[in-house]
Amino acid sequence: MFRDMRRKKQQLSQEECLAILNAATSGVLSVIGDDGYPYGVPLSFVRIGSTLVFHSAADGHKIDAIKANPKASFTVVAQDKVVPSEYNTHFRSVIAFGRVRLVQDAEEKMALLRALGDHYWPNHDVELAAEIEPRFNHMHVLAFGVEHLTGKQSLALMEQPS
Numbered sequence: 435m436f437r438d439m440r441r442k443k444q445q446l447s448q449e450e451c452l453a454i455l456n457a458a459t460s461g462v463l464s465v466i467g468d469d470g471y472p473y474g475v476p477l478s479f480v481r482i483g484s485t486l487v488f489h490s491a492a493d494g495h496k497i498d499a500i501k502a503n504p505k506a507s508f509t510v511v512a513q514d515k516v517v518p519s520e521y522n523t524h525f526r527s528v529i530a531f532g533r534v535r536l537v538q539d540a541e542e543k544m545a546l547l548r549a550l551g552d553h554y555w556p557n558h559d560v561e562l563a564a565e566i567e568p569r570f571n572h573m574h575v576l577a578f579g580v581e582h583l584t585g586k587q588s589l590a591l592m593e594q595p596s
């Protein structure tokens with residue numbers, strides 16, 4: 435049911451999409467929010483295989499939205515270099531579609547949180563444990579299962595090495 439990209443020439447390979455997700459420090463999670471208004475919220479994340487992992491406060495707009503409808507998309511802009519003389523931007527971005535699960539199992543939740551923390555500050559297990567433990571029961575871990583992943587770059591970037 436997911437759409438094909440119209441400008442196929444500009445489509446990135448799956449490997450290039452994954453590389454963008456691996457290198458990104460944040461992206462925008464889009465959910466169906468209050469009264470059907472789309473709600474795009476910036477979040478830090480880590481990719482583990484075909485899952486994107488987020489952490490969140492236990493309550494709030496995004497949690498209410500996910501509980502009501504787990505379908506979501508996640509957008510990362512990897513590059514956006516404005517070229518004024520071309521009235522253009524040299525861009526590279528990815529969009530993932532999937533469903534978000536609130537992780538309930540304590541063991542899985544801890545493992546995903548450790549992976550998330552380790553992604554941002556590797557090899558600091560003691561500091562990470564001190565960060566997680568007091569918050570563990572008052573937060574959510576979100577697992578976004580990627581069902582469809584596309585990446586696109588501007589025409590100009592196709593001539594340049596990524």
Ligand SMILES: Cc1cc2nc3c(=O)[nH]c(=O)nc-3n(C[C@H](O)[C@H](O)[C@H](O)COP(=O)(O)OP(=O)(O)OC[C@H]3O[C@@H](n4cnc5c(N)ncnc54)[C@H](O)[C@@H]3O)c2cc1C
Nearest residue numbers: 460473475476477478479488489490491493494495496497
């Ligand atoms: C680069 C980046 C990384 C972030 N990483 C994380 C993360 O890993 N985990 C995390 O929980 N949060 C992160 N945040 C904060 C996140 O964007 C939300 O503010 C936060 O998660 C609360 O979301 P909520 O829906 O519970 O907020 P609520 O307070 O319930 O939202 C109520 C309303 O406040 C407004 N609002 C909420 N957040 C923002 C925002 N960021 N900018 C403008 N308006 C806003 C919206 O109008 C929203 O409808 C990050 C923000 C940025 C910019």
